[in-house]
Amino acid sequence: MSAEPNNVGGPIIAGTPLARMLDDYPVPALPADFADRVVAAAASRSEAAPLPLLRRSGSDRDSSSGRRGRRGWRMGRRIVIGVAGFGVLATAAAATGLLESFDIPVPTPQKVWASLTGAPPAASAIPATSLPRDPAPGALSPVVIDGPIDTPEELAEVFRRIDSVREGRVATRRQMVDKRIDDALERRRAAGLAVPSAEEEARLRQRIDEARARRDRSTSENIAIRREALSRKVESGVPLTREEVLRTLRDDKTLAEQRQRRDQWRQMSPQERREALGALPPEERRALIEAWRERRGVSAPATPEPLPAYPATTPSPDNSAAVPAGDPDQQ
């Protein structure tokens, strides 16, 4: 008695034990009055009962419009569910700010409506929290210098134009930073995350303002030094070209290096920063700390402590005292 183990899914061959077992399944005959019962039931039947639902959509042999309709509705329902699900996920992602974190712009409803209707969005419909507008659009036009600059008046006019552009850019940048902070706080509030208290927020903004003031002071000092040099050139009769006046910070190799180094420091965690500082040669480390003290207006200790030898693996706690946890080269 075997169960045809070598042909598990094949046809059941007559005469095998399984076939003999299956064949022992006789069917009783229908009752003699079965037809009478059915005819009587049919005679008393008034309304047509619906056909049982088909288990699957299969071949179209019968060309049944009803079946086609059901299949079409089934497919349509899947499409509707898919589209609705995608819409819900996209809306949730936009509402939680997820798309913005991937630099995917999310248009406001006003912009969408304007693109549909072709009409410009109403001024009143623009929310107060939209991107800040340039406070002095006219000042943002590029500065044009015709010919060489060889008189103090022309140079002063150039400085005035540059200042107007710079002020506009600084104001725009500050508004964008403020809006980013407000948006971040609003998103955290909407997501139910912890947000800083009013006192903490005030302290944070105060620190930002102080950092701005330090940066402005430093920048103004650099600009003043540079302008003084330019003025001396013009007064001595040396004409200046446009490129000489508009030399950007990016073109200054020293400044570019400083910026690159500053960015590297900023990307480090406080612990990494301490370790990196300890790995520097003593002279470079000392110069860095002095520069930081100078920018922060922190006076050096009356009796300078000997700089500890910073092992790469065990940062000294003195390091954190000498260099606060903040960026040593933040500005």
Next chain:
Amino acid sequence: MTGHGDPSPAANRSAETGVDAVLAARMADRDPAALREVIAAYGAGLHRIAYRMTGDAHEAEDIVQETMLRLWDHAPRLAARHPADTAAAAGLRLPGWLKRVATNLAIDRLRLARRVSGDEIPEHADDAPLADALIEAGQRIDTARALVAALPERQRAAIVLTYYEELPNVEAAAVMDMNIKAFESLLLRARAGLRSAFASGMQGDAA
């Protein structure tokens, strides 16, 4: 099972001559004699399918009766789609239509019973004194019924249609409203399940 599984000669004849279309037209005119003819021609085959699907004679009778009544109800629509005196009459094959309805009704009832009771195989306890031969025959029948009933509903239908009714795979697939590949896959699993259950039963007996 050749005796039970012969594809009805009446079915082939009806397809060629349009007899089914004539019957449908007569039922559409509410002729009870036409319904009786259909019951006489196809009732036994439907009863075999329903009985082997459900394992219960009363359920099987109910399914056949319900199938015939569905045909009675839909006869006007079938007659309109396949007029008796046109070429479309040959397209009406009542046996296939009836088997499809009966199989689906049986699957519906099995699923409903499973949801309601959770029992797969009805137990038939009989305390009356019987002869040993009857007991042995009953045990064999119960074993065969248990083998078939252990399969899921759709696999059970595949075995009933192809093994007991000896339908070609294409026709059985059409009855179950499946494409042929899917049906063959289903049939493969059904046969494997049967053999596995049979082997388990044999091992249990040996133990």
